[in-house]
Amino acid sequence: MKYLHAFLILICIPVLVGSNTQINTPASIHYPDKRQLIRLVLEGMEIWTAGSEELVFRTGAVESMYRFRLSLHNGPELGYWQIHPKTAKDILFRYLQRPSKADLKQGLESVLGYKIETLLEKPERLESQLRDNDILGIALCRIWYGMAPYHIPRAGNLWAQALIWKRWFNTHKGNGSTRMFVRKVHRFQA
Numbered sequence: 001m002k003y004l005h006a007f008l009i010l011i012c013i014p015v016l017v018g019s020n021t022q023i024n025t026p027a028s029i030h031y032p033d034k035r036q037l038i039r040l041v042l043e044g045m046e047i048w049t050a051g052s053e054e055l056v057f058r059t060g061a062v063e064s065m066y067r068f069r070l071s072l073h074n075g076p077e078l079g080y081w082q083i084h085p086k087t088a089k090d091i092l093f094r095y096l097q098r099p100s101k102a103d104l105k106q107g108l109e110s111v112l113g114y115k116i117e118t119l120l121e122k123p124e125r126l127e128s129q130l131r132d133n134d135i136l137g138i139a140l141c142r143i144w145y146g147m148a149p150y151h152i153p154r155a156g157n158l159w160a161q162a163l164i165w166k167r168w169f170n171t172h173k174g175n176g177s178t179r180m181f182v183r184k185v186h187r188f189q190a
Helices: 006-018 035-042 049-065 085-093 097-112 116-118 123-131 134-146 159-171 177-188
Strands: none
Touching: 006 085, 035 049, 035 097, 035 116, 049 134, 049 177, 085 116, 085 123, 085 134, 097 116, 097 134, 116 123, 123 134, 134 159, 159 177
């Protein structure tokens, strides 16, 4: 029962998007309702809260407006959540290898439908999955926020979300600001 949600995600998403001739891999699924997909992935991994769903959704909106899978600034960041490959490697191959993170790793592999070690088999595999696999992007975004020394703000607290995004996700090195985060969220929701 523990990973029933993840199983349902992998079985139901192809049906929801109209695939009746073959089962799509998560990377090839086009799922237009990003907010619903975020909820399904986080519930499948058993790490859902209303605040984390909203923060991951807003992060995608701010980072890419859900239009761009490549960095607009010629950087290495990929996917709607603009995950840096080095950050992804750190999460997948260091952080999730800790014995205390075994359940989190198992939840991720369950929603992905494959073992994360397969991302190391070919150098380009991780980058193509970061670019095209929204399930992986959602999961990595949420796990990255979970690694922060800050609590994920409650749903509805836009300024607190902007602050954690700037401090942890965008960092002091990034071009963003808390005001830019708020402005982009308002524009995206308009």
